[in-house]
Structures are given as C-alpha cells and as structure tokens.
Amino acid sequence: MKVLLIDPPIQVWELMGDCCAPPLGLAYIAAVLERNDIPVELIHCNGMNISWKDLPRLIRKSSPDILGTGAMTPMFSGAVKLVTMAKEIDPQIKTVVGGSHVTFTYEDTLRQIPEIDIVVRGEGEETIVDLVKCLETRSDLKNVKGIAYRNNGNITVTENRPPVDVNSLPLPAYHLLPxxxxxxxxxxxxxxxxxxxxxxxxxxxxxxxxxxxxxxxxxxxxxxxxxxxxxxxxxxxxxxxxxxxxxxxxxxxxxxxxxxxxxxxxxxxxxxxxxxxxxxxxxxxxxxxxxxxxxxxxxxxxxxxxxxxxxxxxxxxxxxxxxxxxxxxxxxxxxxxxxxxxxxxxxxxxxxxxxxxxxxxxxxxxxxxxxxxxxxxxxxxxxxxxxxxxxxxxxxxxxxxxxxxxxxxxxxxxxxxxxxxxxxxxxxxxxxxxxxxxxxxxxxxxxxxxxxxxxxxxxxxxxxxxxxxx
CATH class of the missing domain: 3.20.20.70 (Aldolase class I)
Structure with missing residues (x-):
C-alpha cells in the first residue's frame, strides 16, 4: 500500500514573522515507513510553495491508498479540509489523522467528520506501521494499538500504545523535504x-x-x-x-x-x-x-x-x-x-x-x-x-x-x-x-x-x- 503524507498550507502566527520549519512529526512517520519498505511520499505545502489549488492534482498524481496528516488544535481545520478533498477525489482513500488535537478529541472528531476514517492517538511511528500492515492484509483494526475508528456506527477505541523508545526511531526523512x-x-x-x-x-x-x-x-x-x-x-x-x-x-x-x-x-x-x-x-x-x-x-x-x-x-x-x-x-x-x-x-x-x-x-x-x-x-x-x-x-x-x-x-x-x-x-x-x-x-x-x-x-x-x- 502507498502512503501519502501531507502537511497542508497553514498560516504562521504573525509574531513568528517570515517563518517556515520542517514538519518533524510527518518526517518521523515517513522515516519509519521507509524502514519497513512501505512506499511513502511527503508533501510539505508551506515549504514546497504548494497552495490548496495545487493539492488535488498532486493527490491524483500520487494515487495513494492511505492519506495521512497531523494537526495541533489551531491547524485542525486544515486537516479536515485536506481529508475532505481526498475523499472527493477518491472515496476509497483511507484517511488517517494524528496529532495532539485528535488524540484528545477523537470521539467528537469521528462523530462530526465522516471524512476522517481513523484517528491515531498519541505517538504515531509504531502505530502507522501496524496500521498499514493491517489494512493491507484486511485484518481486524482492533488489533492495532493506539487508534480510534468508526465501527457500525459506534466509535471503537483500541488499547493504548506504550510510549515509544525514542532511541529505536530512525532519523527524520529529511531527504523528502526541501x-x-x-x-x-x-x-x-x-x-x-x-x-x-x-x-x-x-x-x-x-x-x-x-x-x-x-x-x-x-x-x-x-x-x-x-x-x-x-x-x-x-x-x-x-x-x-x-x-x-x-x-x-x-x-x-x-x-x-x-x-x-x-x-x-x-x-x-x-x-x-x-x-x-x-x-x-x-x-x-x-x-x-x-x-x-x-x-x-x-x-x-x-x-x-x-x-x-x-x-x-x-x-x-x-x-x-x-x-x-x-x-x-x-x-x-x-x-x-x-x-x-x-x-x-x-x-x-x-x-x-x-x-x-x-x-x-x-x-x-x-x-x-x-x-x-x-x-x-x-x-x-x-x-x-x-x-x-x-x-x-x-x-x-x-x-x-x-x-x-x-x-x-x-x-x-x-x-x-x-x-x-x-x-x-x-x-x-x-x-x-x-x-x-x-x-x-x-x-x-x-x-x-x-x-x-x-x-x-x-x-x-x-x-x-x-x-x-x-
């Protein structure tokens, strides 16, 4: 399965001035996917000067099985806009959202936003690898620790994933970033x-x-x-x-x-x-x-x-x-x-x-x-x-x-x-x-x-x- 990770266009807090920083969270996710031989692309819109108008073309070109993104609270609407766009392009794309905001609001998020298929709760590196393998083999999602998803109209929350060993992680996939x-x-x-x-x-x-x-x-x-x-x-x-x-x-x-x-x-x-x-x-x-x-x-x-x-x-x-x-x-x-x-x-x-x-x-x-x-x-x-x-x-x-x-x-x-x-x-x-x-x-x-x-x-x-x- 192919994974497309996107950090959508965001407006930087004006106090920060002219600022553009790498999306470290997604870069770590990309690195663990590569280590597990899972095809992955990473698009950082602010860094690559990609607008919302450009994204549909890039999503179609990538043709991913899974689209992943993450968001802190003030950037959450951007994540929603992104997954909605992906579903309009191809309803079969599995949309996965992680980050601090959805970790604490997963129930409201899944009930209110049908375009989000799966929420990753907490650190995502080990979870995303297990999730991709589970989706690829059509196994039961309940065996993947650290996620929440809809199941026959109900919200299913799986077992919490223990904190990751930070020294087991690869370095961020800087080679995928500008x-x-x-x-x-x-x-x-x-x-x-x-x-x-x-x-x-x-x-x-x-x-x-x-x-x-x-x-x-x-x-x-x-x-x-x-x-x-x-x-x-x-x-x-x-x-x-x-x-x-x-x-x-x-x-x-x-x-x-x-x-x-x-x-x-x-x-x-x-x-x-x-x-x-x-x-x-x-x-x-x-x-x-x-x-x-x-x-x-x-x-x-x-x-x-x-x-x-x-x-x-x-x-x-x-x-x-x-x-x-x-x-x-x-x-x-x-x-x-x-x-x-x-x-x-x-x-x-x-x-x-x-x-x-x-x-x-x-x-x-x-x-x-x-x-x-x-x-x-x-x-x-x-x-x-x-x-x-x-x-x-x-x-x-x-x-x-x-x-x-x-x-x-x-x-x-x-x-x-x-x-x-x-x-x-x-x-x-x-x-x-x-x-x-x-x-x-x-x-x-x-x-x-x-x-x-x-x-x-x-x-x-x-x-x-x-x-x-x-």
Missing part, C-alpha cells in the same frame, strides 16, 4: 530538531505532557550529534531550534549534546525551551552551552506571582525566574520569556502587574500569550465543564486570540489589555534603543523584527481592526 527552504525571520538558515519527548511536569494549561505520556525520554547524545551533523553539514543549516517541551530536564543530556557539538566541530547556533529551575540547577553547564552555540533560551515565566504559578501547577517560583534570567545575561544568552495573559483570575490590575514584572525581570524578549484551554489540558476540561469557553472555533485556539473571558473581564476588554502588553513593552523608546544597539548581533536582529511587529500591531489596534485577536 531543507534549503526552511528559515526564520531573524535567523540564518534554519531547521528544527527533537532531542527528547515529553515533560516531567503537569502544568494545567499544557496538553503536551498528556500527549507524549510518561516518562520524559531523551535520545542518546550520539544520535543527536549525528542528526546535527547531517542538518548542518549536508543541508547547510546554521541555526537549530530544539523543539523539545523541556530540553534541559537532565544534566547529562545537555552535557552530552554539547560535547557532541564540540567533538564533531559543528558550527551551529542553537536555541531551546526549558525550565528556569533546571537552568539554575545546571548552571555550571552554561559556559559550555554558550561556547557550543546556545545563543537563546526560552523559559515559561507564565505568571507574575507565586500564587499565580501555583494555580498553574508550574512548580517554580518568581525568585527562580529572576535568578535564571540573571544567569542568562551573565553568559550573554538571549532570554525569551513567555507569560500568560487572561487566566481566569486576571484583572486589569493583575495584567499591569505582569507587564511591570516582565520589565523588572529584564527578559530580553517577553512573549505575551493569550490563555488558551487546549483540548487535553486540565484547564480545558474545567472550562468546558463550567461553560466558560465562548468561542469553540479551534482556528482561534492559537494563543493570540481571546476565546474565553476571565472572572472579571469581558473578552473585548481582555483583548484591549492584551494589546496593551505588547505596546507597553515594545514601544518603550529605551527598550527599543537598547535592543537595536546591543553588542549581541542576534539580539539586534530579534529587536528589528519585534519593533516591526509591534509597530504593525499598534497601527492595527489604532484602526480598530480585529476584535479578539492580535
């Missing part, structure tokens, strides 16, 4: 990688720890080093974003990757998302990290008080946040901090406090994200149960749109104050001048981008465009 096309607004030639899966924590606003399961699993440093060498030498990528949910969860993991970069003499600048408490605990690694190319670190600040952090089950303190940012400045590592606006207890006063707090932290680049109850998160179940979500259009679940009010603020009020966060920080003349004149060229590049973004948003707000989204 690697030369991947870029980021303020970076040189760019790509992404995963060095671990999962997270050892359970923040209430996050669904990723539920999707990847327990425990946190790290790849061998040698495997990461091999992939880094391929990405930087073969594909000429100069910048790599480690997209792990918690890259810095283990001392030896970080140290091993840094040593691989040194041993292989790789010239790469790299970035990651991690936790403030681990950054402090493993502070003796910061010189090595900086030496081997760690130019920026993103931490989840999330709240401006310890009470707020506790309500999010963050298990970190504001004091630790301050120490972590101080350490990054000491080693000239650009700091990016994400803080959530619009939590249920937020008021105008608490939002002003968050703005002041981010200024006091001296984070180089704060990212103000809108509180979004993603399916699979603890807050989603609570918000759904209490009928707090006013907008169930999943296109709007992108952390830049207001889908629910707070206890004391309407959505339109919240939107105005969300915009104020960006204006207050990114229109500050001293902040702008300091950033644009920084000795750190990476920081200068980001500030140029953020200044343009902030100016555009200020004009949009002034003209009154957009009611609930920046």
């Amino acid at each position: 690697m030369e096309k991947y870029h980021f607004e303020f970076l040189e030639e760019f790509s992404t990688m995963l060095t671990s899966r999962g997270c050892p924590f359970s923040c209430t606003f996050c669904s990723e720890w539920g999707f990847w399961g327990r425990p946190w699993r790290a790849r061998n440093p040698e495997s990461v080093g091999e992939e880094l060498e391929i990405v930087t030498r073969k594909y000429k990528r100069k910048s790599v974003w480690f997209g792990d949910d918690c890259f810095n969860a283990n001392y030896n993991h970080i140290k091993g990757i840094c040593e691989q970069i040194e041993e292989r003499d790789l010239d790469v600048q790299w970035f990651y998302q991690g936790r403030a408490d681990f950054l402090i605990e493993y502070r003796d690694l910061l010189p090595l990290m900086q030496k081997t190319g760690n130019v920026m670190t993103q931490i989840g600040v999330e709240a401006s008080t310890n009470e707020g952090l506790t309500s999010l089950n963050k298990k970190v303190s504001v004091e630790q946040m301050k120490e972590a940012v101080h350490l990054m400045k000491k080693y000239d590592i650009v700091s990016q901090g994400l803080i959530i606006i619009g939590t249920p207890e937020d008021t105008k006063e608490s939002i002003l406090h968050k703005i002041a707090y981010m200024k006091s932290l001296k984070v180089d680049f704060p990212i103000f994200t809108m509180f979004t109850p993603f399916p699979g998160s603890i807050v989603y179940e609570k918000a759904k149960e209490e009928n707090l979500i006013e907008d169930f259009d999943f296109d709007h679940f992108d952390m830049a749109y207001v889908v629910m009010p707070t206890d004391k603020m309407r959505r339109d009020e919240l939107f105005r104050w969300y915009g104020e966060c960006h204006r207050e920080y990114y229109s500050d003349p001293l902040q702008i001048l300091t950033g644009l004149l920084s000795r750190n060229r990476f920081k200068r590049a980001i500030w140029r981008h953020m200044f343009r973004y902030g100016l555009k948003q200020a004009i949009r707000m002034y003209r009154g465009k957009g009611k609930y989204r920046l």
